Amino acid sequence: MTNRISHWIDGKSWTGVPERTGEVFDPATGEVRARVDLAGAGEVHAAVEAAAAAFPGWRDTSLAARARVLFTARHLLEARRDELAAIVTAEHGKVLSDAAGEVQRGLENVEFACGAAQLLKGGFSENASRGVDVYSIAQPLGVVGVISPFNFPAMVPLWFVPNAIACGNTVVLKPSEKDPSAASFLAELFAEAGLPEGVFNVLHGDKVAVDGLLGHPEVRAVSFVGSTPIARYVYETGTAAGKRVQALGGAKNHMVVLPDADLDLAADAAVSAGFGSAGERCMAVSVVVAVDPVGDELVSKISERMAKLCVGDGREPGSEMGPLVTAAHRERVASYVDAGVSAGAELVVDGREPGIAGGGFWLGPTLFDRVEPGMSIYTDEIFGPVLSVARASSYDAALELVNSNPYGNGTAIFTNDGGAARRFQNEVEVGMVGVNVPIPVPVSYYSFGGWKNSLFGDSHAYGPEGFHFFTRTKVVTSRWLDPSHGGVNLGFPRNF
Template structure:
């Protein structure tokens, strides 16, 4: 029996709608745990109308008052961090500690947005001409939307809406229908913090809801995180409809291990970055480029560590890795094991062999060795706990593979050679780089985003690029009466 019903949040309150619904599952058991409403055009129009009506008042709300609400929201997030983590774990499957870390990283962006009075300061130049001053101001866009993935149902939305709302915009969130409850809980916390009705809204659904936002004339900008094919579609459709777009796409993140690296550190990093959150994250390490002669030793260390991972339900405090989000996704990920072997790889660790009670969506840590660039396991974004080991003969060969890859989201190098590390960070065609750090997710005051097919648009998420994305610059040139000239009009009307 289903136990919950998740619906939209429009104009400061829940908004139940008759019509299509989707199922919500508990990944660790495979049990159907609830349903979620899917938005049709009436709900889309209602959310946009509420956001549009709220915009003038929120835009004109003082920065001091905005920050008071942001600080209160920040405190409520901290108070409810464990509750949110358990909610995320129940629908996504990731372990509670991982979910709590997700909330903490989102909280960092809220804290960054609390500095909005400083971040919105424009420029000023006095006397650019005789008694003429010039200055610039940053103003909000209006109604903006965020379309976010299942893998981080709290963190990724919080890459977007704290900055957008702090800048004076109103926001519509379209979260993944696979794990929708966290978004509604965030809306409730916003309301408790004192955010005016209509400033933050949540629309659930599928492509109907997405297309409705992309084409709505009152939506001024769209932020997206997801796969590259969908990011391209979001970018092209929204841009064609006159919107500003930041669309963050997929990834195939490589980790280069040089012969001088600390192999214990590298093995620990490969396991945590490859199998954390069951590999369902865009910053997961998918490929280890082992530079000769370290391949065999590194593989042995990684295999040993996978044997000591505890696989189990997310709400079990001893679990280090949970299930995948849906049965269909688990089956798709598992298919790469057979195709990898058929195409010539060696199955060093088979994640299908794990034994977990129940009918959950389980696949354990998996390692494919001797993978080559022609294989599907190398080319595709698997988005699961499958780590590919590619043997290379040199740093230069590793760089050739990295540069040829169509993705450019994140990468890492493990080495004790400072010169090699500096050369790597300078040469690699990737947006986020880790040096002896496996998952180089930037802090909130920097910006998150990749290069190549991992980004459509020209703005990364949060940090100052986020502030610029959610504002537009107005340049003002002003001349005023000069009292020292007896009130002579120097060019503007006396009531100017």
């Protein structure tokens, strides 16, 4: 019998009869492992209303009590991290080591949110005018929606949910319907940690659920991670409805390799950053920019390492890259390989026939050389294990290539020249920069986000900007007069 994955609303699993359901696959075998309920308007309304009903009580819960829940959730997540990683691998396909790393990065955000009491302190100015004090306080928004992608089904919800509830909000999470079980696991874990009913709800579904959240008047803010076209849609639709929106979009991340770089280090980085999690991550390196004259040697070193990369079921020991998440996505990525060949790029390693027996959504690591900016494999976010090498004649030409790209999520430079690295981090028009670090995802006490078409809205995810996004500031100007000196008596005893 196929497992059923349903919503988590008001502290319990939803038991109603869904109008529609979707299939959840095991990407390594191609078999259906579960069916997920897809929310309609009724389920959207029920989840939002549960969150709205829980908000007044959670808003008035002390910071100390909120922190205790988060500390308990952190302890439970640490104890059950292997279980959550196994769920991620089973539905997404990434190897267990990648899944474990995802859980660890999510756990770091729970730890950061445990410091809510410190992070929510306002400012105070005594005697701003004679007898007048001015101070600021940060208050929660209300019900917030979180729409998370398939590629990090545990980590991305943990970018937003802990910070949102630490600030006193209540949450409706809409995870990807492709790998929904991690979100349900997190909801049950937070309930076990003592989070009151209705504070954290999970609504499974597709565009119907997304539009329901964007249009519901009780939802005050929405956080989104996904492709740029959908990020733009979420931002425009949500803000038109008067909501605060942060929408993190797609990427085309470049890794610049200067002639003085350690080419072995750069080749290792290109393979791990290009093919980890089968390239299904917004911080994956998509384009290696080889600055003359290192191109030939660098391509050779990358292809040598790719030949040793073990592609297989993520649950099997030794596997270094798993399958893609669905058959449709596998075919989409393969079509870009076809397009690259047709456009005249040099196909150095062809991953279209990985030679893995049985079912599953397999595509091996693929490498193109001499890729030109007009080719679709350069312009489009492929979101798969396809790495392109572009050649540049100089540092300035490489910088221009990066800065002329419409995306601005992450970038990296590999060099042993500190002056070149410092110049690059100053001049590059990208939100996150790595120096000899291929995937510069910030630690939890900074914030994650790109520039240009990689971000819609003005708030990055998690860290200090996360707390800013999930609160609104109120400034109080206060005068307390002593009645014994001719002031207004506000009801206090004369000796107050």
